[in-house]
Amino acid sequence: MGARVVRMFRNFNLENRVHREISKEKPRVAPRHAANPPPSAGSSEAVETAESVNLKHDPLLSLLRSVYVESTDPEAAKQPSSSSSSVSEEAERRPLKFSLPGDLHGLVELTDVPKGKLTIAEALKALSSHQREPQTCTPEKIAQDFSLDLKDTKALLEFFMPFQVQMIPPKTENVKKIKAS
Template sequence: MGAAVIRAIRNFNLENRAEREISKMKPSPAPRYPSTKSLLREQTRSHPHIKGEIDRKDDKLLSLLKDVYVDSKDPVSSVKVKDAGIPQEAKEFRLPKGHHFDLNIENIPKGKISIVEALTLLNNHKLYPDTWTAKKIAEEYHLEQKDVNALLKYFVTFEVKVFPPEDKKAIQSE
C-alpha cells in the first residue's frame, strides 16, 4: 500500500517538472581569482585574435583525431607464476552415503560430509552407540578420528522431551 502512494507522489506532474528543470539556465562557471581575471583581460586586449582562435575548430586536427586508433592490452605482470611442471594434488572424492541423495551433490571430497550424512550418523550413534562407534564412523565416511570424536561430543540431534504436568488436576492421557 505504501509503495503505491509513494509511486503516485513521485510520478505526479512528472513531465512539467522535467520540462521546468531542463529549461532552467545552465550554471555559469565559477568566478575567477581577481588577479587572474585582470591578467586575462589584459591578454585579450593585447591579442584580440586569440579569442577567435579559441572558438575556431581546426579541421586538420579533427581529421588527425579521427585517424587515431587505440588498442590496449593488459601489461604482463612481473609476478612469477608457479612452475607449471609441478602437478597439483588430485583431490579424492566419494559418493554420498544413504538413501536420500541430494540432487545437487554428485560427489563429496574425502574428509567432508554433507548435512544429511551428518544428521544420519549422529542419529545412528545416538540409537546404536555400540554399533556406530567413532572409529566405525571415521572409516565409513572417510573422516579423521579426532573430527568424529569432536562431532559426537559437541553435536546432538533434535530431541523432543515431554514433561508430565506437575498439577495433579491435569487430565491423564490414556
C-alpha cells in the first residue's frame, strides 16, 4: 500500500518537471588547455629534433667505452670437484641423537640430520630436559650435543615453551556451564 502512494507522488506532474529541466540553460563547459599541435613531418623543428637524436655525442661515447664489466658465475666458484663435495656433505651432517619409537604418519625414519638443525623429537627432548634440570642441561651443553649455534640455542630455550599450560579461571562464579547428558 505504501509503495502505491510513493509511486503516485513520484510520478505526479512528471511531464511538466521534465520539460522544465530540459528547457533550463546548460552550464558552460570549462575551457580546454591550449596545447601545441604536434609538429608535422615537413616542419623544420621535427627535422632538427630527428638530426639531434641521430648525432653521435663524442664525450658520452668516450665515457661509454671506458666502462668495463666483468662477470663470473657464482655457482662455478662455489662448487669444488665431485669427490670432495661428498666428503663435505658427510662432514656437515650428524647422527640422530633421539627419535620417537614407531612409524610416525608413514614418514621415513631419519638416520642423520644436517649440523645446525634439529628434528622435532630432538627439540622437544632438549627443551624438556632443560626445563626439568636447568643446572645440568645448560644452553652450552645442548648446543654442543646437537651441533647448534649457541645464540640460536639460547633463543630457542628462551622463546619456545611447549610444556607451559595456563588455566584461566572464569571472572565470576555465576558462569553458565554446559551440562553433560
